[in-house]
Amino acid sequence: xxxxxxxxxxxxxxxxxxxxxxxxxxxxxxxxxxxxxxxxxxxxxxxxxxxxxxxxxxxxxxxxxxxxxxxxxxxxxxxxxxxxxxxxxxxxxxxxxxxxxxxxxxxxxxxxxxxxxxxxxxxxxxxxxxxxxxxxxxxxxxxxxx
Amino acid sequence: xxxxxxxxxxxxxxxxxxxxxxxxxxxxxxxxxxxxxxxxxxxxxxxxxxxxxxxxxxxxxxxxxxxxxxxxxxxxxxxxxxxxxxxxxxxxxxxxxxxxxxxxxxxxxxxxxxxxxxxxxxxxxxxxxxxxxxxxxxxxxxxxxx
DNA sequence: ATATTACTTAAAGTACACTTTGAGTCAACA
DNA sequence: TGTTGACTCAAAGTGTACTTTAAGTAATAT
Numbered sequence: 001x002x003x004x005x006x007x008x009x010x011x012x013x014x015x016x017x018x019x020x021x022x023x024x025x026x027x028x029x030x031x032x033x034x035x036x037x038x039x040x041x042x043x044x045x046x047x048x049x050x051x052x053x054x055x056x057x058x059x060x061x062x063x064x065x066x067x068x069x070x071x072x073x074x075x076x077x078x079x080x081x082x083x084x085x086x087x088x089x090x091x092x093x094x095x096x097x098x099x100x101x102x103x104x105x106x107x108x109x110x111x112x113x114x115x116x117x118x119x120x121x122x123x124x125x126x127x128x129x130x131x132x133x134x135x136x137x138x139x140x141x142x143x144x145x146x
Numbered sequence: 147x148x149x150x151x152x153x154x155x156x157x158x159x160x161x162x163x164x165x166x167x168x169x170x171x172x173x174x175x176x177x178x179x180x181x182x183x184x185x186x187x188x189x190x191x192x193x194x195x196x197x198x199x200x201x202x203x204x205x206x207x208x209x210x211x212x213x214x215x216x217x218x219x220x221x222x223x224x225x226x227x228x229x230x231x232x233x234x235x236x237x238x239x240x241x242x243x244x245x246x247x248x249x250x251x252x253x254x255x256x257x258x259x260x261x262x263x264x265x266x267x268x269x270x271x272x273x274x275x276x277x278x279x280x281x282x283x284x285x286x287x288x289x290x291x292x
Numbered sequence: 293a294t295a296t297t298a299c300t301t302a303a304a305g306t307a308c309a310c311t312t313t314g315a316g317t318c319a320a321c322a
Numbered sequence: 323t324g325t326t327g328a329c330t331c332a333a334a335g336t337g338t339a340c341t342t343t344a345a346g347t348a349a350t351a352t
Contacts, residue, residue, distance in 0.1 A: 012328075012329080013328085014328065014329080023310090023311080025310075025311060025312080026309090026310065028330095028331090029309080029310060033309095043317090043318070043319095043330095044317095044318095044329090044330070045328090045329060046330090058259070061255070061256045061259040062256075062259075062260065062263075064255075064256035065253070065256045065257055065259075065260045068308075068309090069308080069309070069310095070308095086267055086270065086271055087271070090264065090267045090268065090271065093263060093264050093267065094264060096260065097260055097261070097264060100257060104257075106210060107210060107211070107250075109207070110207045110210035110211045111211055111243070111246060111250075113204070113207040113208075113211075114207065114208065114211045114243055114246070115243070117204075117208075117239060118236065118239050118240060118243065121232055121235060121239065122236065124232065125233070125236065158298075158299075159298085159299075160297095160298065160299080169340090169341080170298090171340075171341060171342080172340065174300095174301095175340060175341085179339095189299090189300095189347090189348070189349095190299090190300065190347095190348095191298090191299060191300075191348085191349095192300090214338075214339090215338075215339070215340095
């Protein structure tokens with residue numbers, strides 16, 4: 001008795017690329033890096049299944065939190081090695097999260113400065129070239145030196 | 147009558163680099179890109195002043211919101227051209243902010259997935275190797291397909 | 293006085309993550 | 323049946339943002 005879902009659809013690399021928002025070359029590149037392992041047709045061509053979509057999307061989420069290709073590769077290797085490596089994987093993800101949160105805070109500060117500057121320009125624009133302030137004077141006023 | 151603040155300190159490129167958290171080569175690189183313009187001593191060596199610290203830090207804030215060196219260069223060029231270019235600068239900063247906010251939302255979603263995964267591993271670890279789930283089965287359960 | 297360290301330049305090298313090229317094979321349609 | 327488009331591979335190329343090297347000059351410390 002074989003368990004099989006109704007949608008056992010197969011995608012060519014081109015169709016799959018569109019599905020996950022990557023290009024075919026990028027998928028091949030990820031494959032050489034060991035992140036994906038598509039199936040092959042008798043003629044040697046790759047095909048991808050529904051489950052591969054979730055896997056790639058998950059990879060892209062991890063990538064989006066700042067994991068490098070190298071880290072993703074390590075993660076995949078650990079996963080392939082079985083449940084014994086769960087602590088390692090967990091440590092890696094926690095480290096990624098920790099680094100992410102640091103970055104996240106920094107980036108929020110950067111946004112605040114950007115917003116300040118936008119507001120400053122808007123105020124200045126409203127003031128229509130009255131009181132043309134020198135850059136040095138601006139710096140003195142602006143001076144949020146951390 | 148010359149206006150002068152008490153702290154008209156001068157920094158060598160090395161000291162200045164430490165002050166702003168960059169390396170001397172990076173400062174020279176930024177200079178070739180037109181982002182900074184230090185003063186020179188009689189012997190040809192660069193020196194930087196207090197105000198340059200604020201300027202570089204501001205640049206780094208903008209950079210931290212996603213602005214490329216090229217965009218920063220454009221910004222600097224517009225600034226040098228005077229108040230007539232304020233609208234252009236404002237547009238650029240608003241575009242940077244808009245792009246930033248899109249990225250910010252995406253990245254928050256990535257974090258959520260990362261958190262889910264960490265929780266999943268922690269639960270699994272608590273369950274001590276009981277019910278060793280296959281990867282496919284995991285994917286089926288995990289399947290937060292956007 | 294000499295050794296170390298910091299500076300100067302231009303140019304080449306590096307890391308990351310792809311992207312493009314080239315040469316060839318395979319599949320689908322008029 | 324031809325020709326268009328998608329696929330195969332390996333290898334070279336690209337863009338961004340630095341980083342390193344090399345060859346030389348200058349300042350500081352012992």
